[in-house]
Amino acid sequence: MRKIISIIVSTSLLIACQSTKDEFVDVKNIENSTIVKVNQLLGDKYPDQNLKIERGVTQTANLWRQSNGNHEDFEEFCVQNYISDETERELVFHKISRNLEALLGRFNQLSITLLEPLHLNIGEIHKIDHMFGAYNVGAHLWDDFYKNKIAFVVALNYPNYSLEQKNELGEKWSRKEWAYARMGDLFIARVPASLMQSMNDVSTKADSYIADYNIYMGNLLTENQQTLFPSDMKLLSHWNLRDEIKSNYADINIGIVKQRMIYQVMQRIVDQTIPYEVVNNDKYEWNPYSNETYENGKPIQINPEPNLRYQHILNYFHEYQKQDKYYTQKDTYIKRAFEEGMEISQAEVERLFVEYVSSPLAKEVGDLIASRLGRNLEPFDIWYDGFKSRSALNQDDLDKQTKTQYPNAAAFNADLPNMLKTLGFSSDKAKYLSDKIVVDPARGSGHAWGASMKGDVAHLRTRIGADGMDYKGFNIAVHEFGHNVEQTISLYDVDYYMLKGVPNTAFTEALAFMFQKRDLQILKINNSNENTIHLNTLDQFWSMYEIMGVSLVDMQVWKFLYENPNTTAEQLKNKVLAISKEVWNLYYAPVFGVKDQTILGIYSHMIASPLYLSAYPFGLLIDFQLEQFIADKDFSSEVQRIFELGRLTPNAWMHEAVGAKIGLNPIFRATKSALEKVK
Numbered sequence: 001m002r003k004i005i006s007i008i009v010s011t012s013l014l015i016a017c018q019s020t021k022d023e024f025v026d027v028k029n030i031e032n033s034t035i036v037k038v039n040q041l042l043g044d045k046y047p048d049q050n051l052k053i054e055r056g057v058t059q060t061a062n063l064w065r066q067s068n069g070n071h072e073d074f075e076e077f078c079v080q081n082y083i084s085d086e087t088e089r090e091l092v093f094h095k096i097s098r099n100l101e102a103l104l105g106r107f108n109q110l111s112i113t114l115l116e117p118l119h120l121n122i123g124e125i126h127k128i129d130h131m132f133g134a135y136n137v138g139a140h141l142w143d144d145f146y147k148n149k150i151a152f153v154v155a156l157n158y159p160n161y162s163l164e165q166k167n168e169l170g171e172k173w174s175r176k177e178w179a180y181a182r183m184g185d186l187f188i189a190r191v192p193a194s195l196m197q198s199m200n201d202v203s204t205k206a207d208s209y210i211a212d213y214n215i216y217m218g219n220l221l222t223e224n225q226q227t228l229f230p231s232d233m234k235l236l237s238h239w240n241l242r243d244e245i246k247s248n249y250a251d252i253n254i255g256i257v258k259q260r261m262i263y264q265v266m267q268r269i270v271d272q273t274i275p276y277e278v279v280n281n282d283k284y285e286w287n288p289y290s291n292e293t294y295e296n297g298k299p300i301q302i303n304p305e306p307n308l309r310y311q312h313i314l315n316y317f318h319e320y321q322k323q324d325k326y327y328t329q330k331d332t333y334i335k336r337a338f339e340e341g342m343e344i345s346q347a348e349v350e351r352l353f354v355e356y357v358s359s360p361l362a363k364e365v366g367d368l369i370a371s372r373l374g375r376n377l378e379p380f381d382i383w384y385d386g387f388k389s390r391s392a393l394n395q396d397d398l399d400k401q402t403k404t405q406y407p408n409a410a411a412f413n414a415d416l417p418n419m420l421k422t423l424g425f426s427s428d429k430a431k432y433l434s435d436k437i438v439v440d441p442a443r444g445s446g447h448a449w450g451a452s453m454k455g456d457v458a459h460l461r462t463r464i465g466a467d468g469m470d471y472k473g474f475n476i477a478v479h480e481f482g483h484n485v486e487q488t489i490s491l492y493d494v495d496y497y498m499l500k501g502v503p504n505t506a507f508t509e510a511l512a513f514m515f516q517k518r519d520l521q522i523l524k525i526n527n528s529n530e531n532t533i534h535l536n537t538l539d540q541f542w543s544m545y546e547i548m549g550v551s552l553v554d555m556q557v558w559k560f561l562y563e564n565p566n567t568t569a570e571q572l573k574n575k576v577l578a579i580s581k582e583v584w585n586l587y588y589a590p591v592f593g594v595k596d597q598t599i600l601g602i603y604s605h606m607i608a609s610p611l612y613l614s615a616y617p618f619g620l621l622i623d624f625q626l627e628q629f630i631a632d633k634d635f636s637s638e639v640q641r642i643f644e645l646g647r648l649t650p651n652a653w654m655h656e657a658v659g660a661k662i663g664l665n666p667i668f669r670a671t672k673s674a675l676e677k678v679k
């Protein structure tokens with residue numbers, strides 16, 4: 001359910017570059033006067049191409065360094081390599097695309113292989129695995145492209161367009177022009193390869209920290225020193241902990257006691273009072289209320305976690321800061337994550353989220369939840385799961401069915417074509433897609449890692465217990481499967497390699513959610529009633545309400561970091577706690593009737609994939625608009641049509657897909673009518 005690694009790999013590869021010790025003294029050396037001169041030289045030869053020339057020459061000059069030659073070399077390079085003839089330009093475009101696919105596709109394959117010992121459940125991790133896992137085999141590719149000047153040929157002839165320009169001009173662009181514009185995004189900043197490598201180290205360490213953050217639930221003691229959970233239950237923070245809260249709504253006896261205990265554990269993780277030795281360790285018993293620990297029943301003193309959670313965020317921040325100066329315009333990670341990554345500005349995202357979480361509908365839905373639960377809301381009810389029609393189903397029966405059907409990864413793999421057929425895909429298409437997806441047993445919570453070249457496969461990583469795949473695992477695996485289907489269609493079936501993929505990760509989340517929602521259909525459990533659509537709407541409304549708050553916290557944390565670059569891990573922790581409470585008090589306390597909760601700081605994404613969280617609510621919004629659009633259409637053919645669009649900007653993509661921009665009105669309208677129907 002985590003980040004979509006293929007996209008992260010491909011975009012991070014797109015900004016790497018030079019690698020020698022001299023990289024920090026290898027400065028820009030092309031003056032404005034040279035740019036003007038070259039523009040004139042070329043402009044005189046091709047007077048009808050002035051705009052294209054200026055754009056290309058300026059971008060090339062921004063990327064050019066002393067080591068590439070002096071201003072005369074630059075002039076000569078531009079004059080000799082500017083392609084004025086469209087037929088030749090198209091030919092060269094195809095050659096570059098073909099070779100990029102060969103390179104990126106194989107680097108991606110190598111990364112997958114080197115990371116297997118860390119990502120797959122295939123034995124103990126040795127420290128050498130971390131060393132290989134942290135090695136970014138493609139880190140020097142972009143550096144080489146500057147040395148051999150391929151980068152400059154690209155920048156000169158397929159120049160970059162800003163987000164605004166893409167949205168504006170893109171309305172009239174052909175598919176080929178879109179593909180050219182995407183090629184223009186390849187070389188926009190020249191970040192030294194050594195910085196790419198150190199970023200890789202930081203992210204690998206954060207990933208491992210999160211992937212090993214398990215809580216042994218059978219070792220948790222109640223206030224009366226009793227255990228509530230099965231002795232072999234091991235839950236990964238935060239995903240499994242949150243999902244355990246969700247699944248306990250079905251347990252009318254002690255569900256709430258368990259939920260409160262998990263909530264208590266989460267708060268101790270966020271504020272780092274958790275005794276560090278109980279993490280990923282079944283040696284000690286722990287009472288998360290009193291915070292006392294025991295070894296074989298005898299009290300033992302264990303120190304709290306030393307703010308490691310926040311140190312990982314700081315590590316990311318310091319690395320991104322080092323990269324900032326290499327970007328002419330997007331000189332903070334916040335700008336890059338939103339304007340470049342999501343292609344929507346941070347301010348716009350925040351405005352949309354604030355408008356959403358401030359909606360009076362939240363209180364109405366909250367009241368409905370309280371009345372369905374027959375009690376006042378408690379903070380963990382941000383994960384209320386009772387609108388999902390499946391919560392009424394017996395968890396044990398579901399577990400039994402999925403464990404029998406999917407004893408191991410191979411069984412799940414073999415069933416992929418059938419799952420697709422159940423969702424309406426033709427036999428041919430189901431086989432075509434399934435042949436390009438491989439299921440592996442994951443060490444962490446699982447993820448989907450796509451291929452980067454045709455001929456390669458996407459990987460579906462899923463966590464499967466010794467006794468088979470439980471329903472929770474199945475539900476997540478179906479989500480990942482949705483990612484893999486998107487990754488496959490948007491690689492194999494998009495007309496230009498430069499347009500492979502989706503506008504941003506929110507769009508791949510949308511298809512993952514669409515699959516995940518159909519998990520019971522895949523299990524051939526008929527669970528629909530006339531209220532199903534309304535219940536789904538309320539479920540979606542509530543999920544977005546929850547995750548937008550989490551994402552608002554994430555954004556505020558990064559703004560704080562940029563405003564306070566010298567902050568320590570301890571100060572950062574206190575600030576995250578303060579921000580979490582602040583967001584809670586503004587938008588959740590009025591609904592829940594309780595103040596100062598820190599729970600919005602629990603998400604692991606904040607630690608391992610900073611500023612990624614907003615992709616989820618966007619994914620849900622997009623998902624909602626797509627679902628409404630295809631409700632009276634054929635699911636499989638619409639999925640195919642829409643995900644063949646490839647990587648346009650979010651607005652352009654939505655326009656082609658459903659004829660409208662991303663907005664809140666569809667979900668608000670549907671929620672209102674759902675509230676009238678569901679009691």
Ligand SMILES: [Zn+2]
Pocket residue numbers: 001002479483509512
């Ligand atoms: Zn996902």
